[in-house]
Amino acid sequence: MKLxxxxxxxxxxxxxxxxxxxGSLGHLLVGLIDDIMVGRLGPVELAATSLGNSLVFIALSIGIGFSFAITPLIAESDGEGDEEKGRNIFQHGLILMTILGIAVFGMLLFIKPILYHLDQPEEVVALAIPYYEIVAMSMIPLMIFQGFKQFADGLSQTKYAMYATILTNVVNIILNFALIYGIWIFPRLELVGAAIGTLISRIVMVVFLYIVLMKKQKFVVYMKRLQFHEIKIKTFKKIISIGFPTALQMLFEVGLFTASVLLAGTLGALPQAANQIALKLASTTFMIAVGIGVAATIRVSNQKGLNNFIELRRIAFSNFLLILIIMFTFSIAFMLFRNVLPWMFTDNLEVIEIASSLLIIAGFFQLSDGLQAVILGGLRGLQDVNIPSGITFIAYWIIGFPVCYYLGRxxxxxxxxxxxxxxTALTSSAIMLFFRFNYLSKKLIKEKNGLT
Structure with missing residues (x-):
């Protein structure tokens, strides 16, 4: 086939x-803004936000991963032209995301004592705890937002969540300046101020998106609330059957990166701060891959609803090629500007030196990180989630973590x-997932043509 x-x-x-x-960058910028502003307070404070966010980020990955189940189901119903089916999926999904948000908040409070037993510097833990408690509360509005966002994405209406996250960041920046440093009538709260800013901005985000969707004619049918008799266990099970394995995929990957934060923390506050800087920068480019991945999910799901598997495969591969081109550009940028980028976060020369060396490796894994994220999006569009979950577990924890521990410690x-x-982990994941998608898409074409 021609290029x-x-x-x-x-x-x-x-x-x-x-x-x-x-929108994804907007979510990330909430934390990135915290890190940049807190980084000006000192490397210990920056390490504290890194530690506080480590467990929160795991919980966040579970919630966002679970919400990803809504998008392919909505996109498939949209491809079929079945609005009532889409409404039922959305409303059931929103109920599940609300319950999940409350559960995640409760879980984060329950596991808070773990922070005292991770072999982290005492001064870092002391600062991290109050920050952690408040950011944990913000999981409730964030999970509700994800329910609305993934629904709108599934209908290919992706711009409204973007508007919400832009507003969120404006609110977060203003509140951070006021509460971290103590401007005008506001007290100087430092890390606690950053956490309060995050919580309030996420509440604003979900309220804004709800109001927008309620006012748009396209969403009127879907926004009609379910009556009690319309609630079906079968629909919950369908969403969970996709959402749970997808959450595991996110958990395995984010868990490995969290483990890297904790491993770096055992080396001291400065290596942990450097690790956080490199992770934030790498996570920023990863959000581009997330966007392409969701696009792959939507377009593959649409073609699945139309039962057009030849087009499905062509469209999926166009997304794979697109992300490789984009991530190659970022790879070069990381290597060229590795000595400049860390200055955005700190002026500590030792932290900057460590972070710049890490950005060389981050440059190398841009390609595999982006590709595996988009292939996972394509597989999600096929509603193939169980085997990919096994693949990610093997790549990150059977292959990747032992290499991290051995080489690092x-x-x-x-x-x-x-x-x-x-x-090593990301490259292994990308290779195995590509073979899975290639096999499955070819199989679907053969089955439709009656060749198997």
């Missing part, structure tokens, strides 16, 4: 993906060794 058959889809892919990218390479382990 043009794939590149011709770039415009359609980016039209869907760009608002999702912006045993071989004495420190944070550099940890990041070589991350590169």
């Amino acid at each position: 043009k058959n794939y590149t011709s889809e770039f415009k359609n892919n980016l039209k869907l993906a760009t608002p999702i990218m912006m 045993v071989a004495g390479l420190g944070t550099l060794g940890i990041w070589i382990g991350l590169l």
Whole structure:
């Protein structure tokens, strides 16, 4: 097949993906803004936000991963032209996301004592605890927001969540300046101020998106609330059957990166701060891959609803090619500007030196990190989630974590060794997931043509 058959889809892919990218970057910027502002207080404070966010980020990955189940189901019903089916999926999904938000908040409070037993510097833990408690509360509005967002994404209406996250960041920046540093009538709360800013901005985000969706004619049918007799266990099970394995995929990956934070923390506050800087920068580019991945999910799900598997495969591969081109650009940028980017976070020369070395490895794994995220999106569009969950577990915990631990602690390479382990894990995941999608998409084409 000619290259043009794939590149011709770039415009359609980016039209869907760009608002999702912006929205995903917006979520990340909430934490990134916290880190940049808190980083000016000192490396210990920056390490504290890193530690506080480590467990929160795991919980966040579970919730967001679970919410991803809503998008392919909505997109498939949209491809079929069945609005009532879409309404039922959305309303059931929103109920589940609300329950999940409350459960995640409760879980984070329950496991808070773990922070005292992770072999982290005492001064870092002391600062991290109050920050952690408040940010944990923000999981409730964030999970409700995800329910609305993934529904709108499934209908290919990706711009509204982007508007909400832009507003969120404006609110967060204003509140952070006021509450971290103590401007005007506001007290200087430092890390606690950053956490309060995050909580309030996420409440604003979900309220804004709800109001927007309620006022748009396209969503009127879907926003009609379920009557009690319409609530079906079968629909909950359908969403959970996709959401739970998807949450595990996110958990396995984010869990490995969280483990890297904790491993770096055992080396001291400065290596942990450097690790946090490199992770934030790598996570920023990863949000681009998330956007392309959701676009792949939507477009693959639409073609699945139309039962057009040849187009499905072509569109999926166009997304794979697109992310490789984009991430190659970021790879070069990380390597060229590795000595400049850490200055956004701190002026501590030792932290900057460590972080710049990590950005070399981050540059290398841009390709595999982006590709595995988008392939997972394509597989999610096929509603193939169980085997990919097994693949990600093997890549991150059977292959990746032992390499991180051995090179980081045993071989004495420190944070550099940890990041070589991350590169190994992401590359393994990308290769195995590609083989899975290639096999499954070919199989579906053969079955439709009656060849098997």
